[in-house]
Amino acid sequence: MSGTQLSQPASGGSRAPAPRFAVDERSAALATAAALRVLHVIPGERGGVSMIFAKRQVVSLARVGAVVEAIYLSSRTDPRVIAHDALRIRRVARSFRPDLIHAHYGTVTALLCACVTPVPLVITFRGSDLNPAGLAGPARSAVARLLSQCAALRAARIICVSANLKDRLWWRAQRVSVIPTGVDLRTFQPRPQHQVRRELGWPVEDRVVVFNVANDPRNKRLDLAQAAFDRARAIRPDLRLHLIDGNEPAPRMPLLLNAADCLLVTSDYEGSPNIVKEALACDLPVVSVDVGDVAERLAGVTPSRVVDRSESAIAEAIVEVIGLERRCNGADTVRDLDQERIAERILAVYRDALHLTAATA
Numbered sequence: 001m002s003g004t005q006l007s008q009p010a011s012g013g014s015r016a017p018a019p020r021f022a023v024d025e026r027s028a029a030l031a032t033a034a035a036l037r038v039l040h041v042i043p044g045e046r047g048g049v050s051m052i053f054a055k056r057q058v059v060s061l062a063r064v065g066a067v068v069e070a071i072y073l074s075s076r077t078d079p080r081v082i083a084h085d086a087l088r089i090r091r092v093a094r095s096f097r098p099d100l101i102h103a104h105y106g107t108v109t110a111l112l113c114a115c116v117t118p119v120p121l122v123i124t125f126r127g128s129d130l131n132p133a134g135l136a137g138p139a140r141s142a143v144a145r146l147l148s149q150c151a152a153l154r155a156a157r158i159i160c161v162s163a164n165l166k167d168r169l170w171w172r173a174q175r176v177s178v179i180p181t182g183v184d185l186r187t188f189q190p191r192p193q194h195q196v197r198r199e200l201g202w203p204v205e206d207r208v209v210v211f212n213v214a215n216d217p218r219n220k221r222l223d224l225a226q227a228a229f230d231r232a233r234a235i236r237p238d239l240r241l242h243l244i245d246g247n248e249p250a251p252r253m254p255l256l257l258n259a260a261d262c263l264l265v266t267s268d269y270e271g272s273p274n275i276v277k278e279a280l281a282c283d284l285p286v287v288s289v290d291v292g293d294v295a296e297r298l299a300g301v302t303p304s305r306v307v308d309r310s311e312s313a314i315a316e317a318i319v320e321v322i323g324l325e326r327r328c329n330g331a332d333t334v335r336d337l338d339q340e341r342i343a344e345r346i347l348a349v350y351r352d353a354l355h356l357t358a359a360t361a
Contacts, residue, residue, distance in 0.1 A: 036350050039098035040070040041089065043109045049250050053181045053274050054104040054124075057346070060182060060339035064347060069096050076108035086116045093118055100156070100353055105129055106148030114154035120353045123151060124159040126181070127271025127292070128219070130168040156353035159346065161272035162293035177349050180272040180293065182342030183334055188254050188281035190331055196259040206240045207322050210260040210284075212275045215246035221266040224311065228266070231315035236322065244275075257282040261322050266314065267291050277337055280330025287317045301328050 040058050044050035055070075062068050071092055075081035089112070093101070100120040103113040106129030113121055129148045132141065149170050152158060158176045160166040166176045197204055209232075211225050226241070233239045241264075244256060253275075257263070263279040263286045270292030277297060279286055286304045288294045298304045303324045305317040 035065055035067045036100070036347065036354075037067045037096065037098045038069075038350065039089075039093055039096055039101045040068060040104060041073065041101060041109060041113050042070060042104045043073045043076055045074065046070075046072045049246070049248065051104065052250055056184055056339060057104070057181065057343065060343040061346060064340055064343045066343075066347060066350075069098070073109055073112070082108065082112060086112055089113065089116050090118070100350060102350075103151070106151060107144040108147060110151035110155075111147045114151045117154075120156035121154055122157045122159065122349060122353055123155045124161070125165055125169075125271070126161050127165065127269065128216075130160075130165050131269035131271065157349050159349060162270075162296075164292065165271050177345070179342060179345050179349070180277070180337060181274055182339035183274070183277045183281050183337045185281055185331075185334070185338045188257070188278045190281075190283040190327065191254070191258040193259060193327075196255050200255055200259050202259055205238065207236065207238050207262075208240050208242050208260045209262045209264050209318060209322070210242045210244060210256055211264045211266075212244045212273075213246070214244075219268050221268055224266040224309070224314070225264055228311045228314035228318065229264070231311055232318040235315070235319050239318070239322070253278065254282060257284045260284055262287055262318060264314070264318065265289065265291065265294060266309070270294070272297075277334055280328070280334045281337075283327035283330050285321045285324075285328040286330075287314065287321055289314070297333070301330050301333055304328050304330070 038061065042051050042054045058068050058070050069092065071089060073085050098119055100122055101113050101117045102122045102124070103110040104124050106123060106125045110123045125148065130145060132145070152169055152172050155172065155175065158169070158172055159179050160176055161180050163178050166173065166178055169176065194204060202208065209229060211222070213220055213222055229239065229241045242256070242260065257279050263275065263284050265273060265276060265286065265288035267273070267289070268291070272293045276286055276288065276294055280297065280301060286298060286301070288298065288306055289309045290306050295306050298306055303321045303326065305321060307313040307317045
């Protein structure tokens with residue numbers, strides 16, 4: 001088998017030409033078994049950086065031997081669009097004939113798949129679909145979480161990206177695998193800081209703290225990050241805060257993380273923040289509150305700090321970590337999060353889902 005097909009339905013129901021990916025020796029060994037056919041359902045647009053970690057996961061699954069096809073849901077609020085997408089999932093499933101469907105988010109995405117799938121369903125819960133916070137208001141967030149819980153009842157297998165997210169499920173705990181989203185270690189890897197700063201046009205003398213606002217400044221606690229940074233800057237005037245928003249082009253992310261001196265995380269809720277793992281892959285020190293699985297990720301990482309959720313504690317950690325003027329040992333700690341290794345674990349979940357379904361049929 002010289003390649004594994006990744007196909008996506010084009011608009012209007014026709015199918016775009018499928019790019020092919022080379023399969024390395026490890027992937028070739030996996031592919032000797034019957035290839036699983038998996039239909040992935042992802043919220044958001046096909047292009048851009050929205051849900052890019054899910055899109056990368058689909059590609060990595062193709063690399064390790066799965067035959068994959070992806071559908072993107074353009075709306076999770078318009079009933080007419082949702083109804084159209086339900087028909088589209090059924091239509092693509094009939095033509096693609098998947099062994100199972102993988103919903104890459106809870107809420108409407110997972111529940112829609114649960115209602116229409118003709119094959120076993122795997123759901124990945126990623127954070128705001130189960131955590132009590134999100135871009136919407138409290139009432140809408142509560143409804144979204146209820147939809148996630150209902151969808152879990154229909155899942156043959158469930159993936160949670162962190163253990164604390166698993167604890168938020170009301171049921172089906174015995175069907176849950178905790179598997180963090182993988183990191184593209186070929187893209188996120190250490191590079192000489194001075195070279196990357198030249199590419200970005202950053203002054204060499206600045207000490208830069210990067211903060212990922214994404215599109216959710218309230219849950220990311222930009223207010224706390226800014227207040228703590230201001231305290232730190234009163235001690236070190238050479239500090240600069242660089243905000244990363246949700247529209248940052250993907251190719252710039254490794255540059256920003258290699259050019260910075262520290263990543264700051266102050267979120268109220270997270271699943272398993274990908275930017276922390278990507279920062280570690282670039283040997284960028286991290287200062288974070290205890291949220292999601294960050295404490296687990298930073299265990300054994302030096303220099304980095306997990307601190308109390310207070311302005312003074314965060315500011316003190318920023319000054320301390322940046323004052324050391326060295327990179328961390330993060331790249332050594334995330335090798336097991338390589339995308340292909342994570343993809344192999346997900347393939348095992350798929351096989352379990354199919355075996356469970358056959359045993360209970």
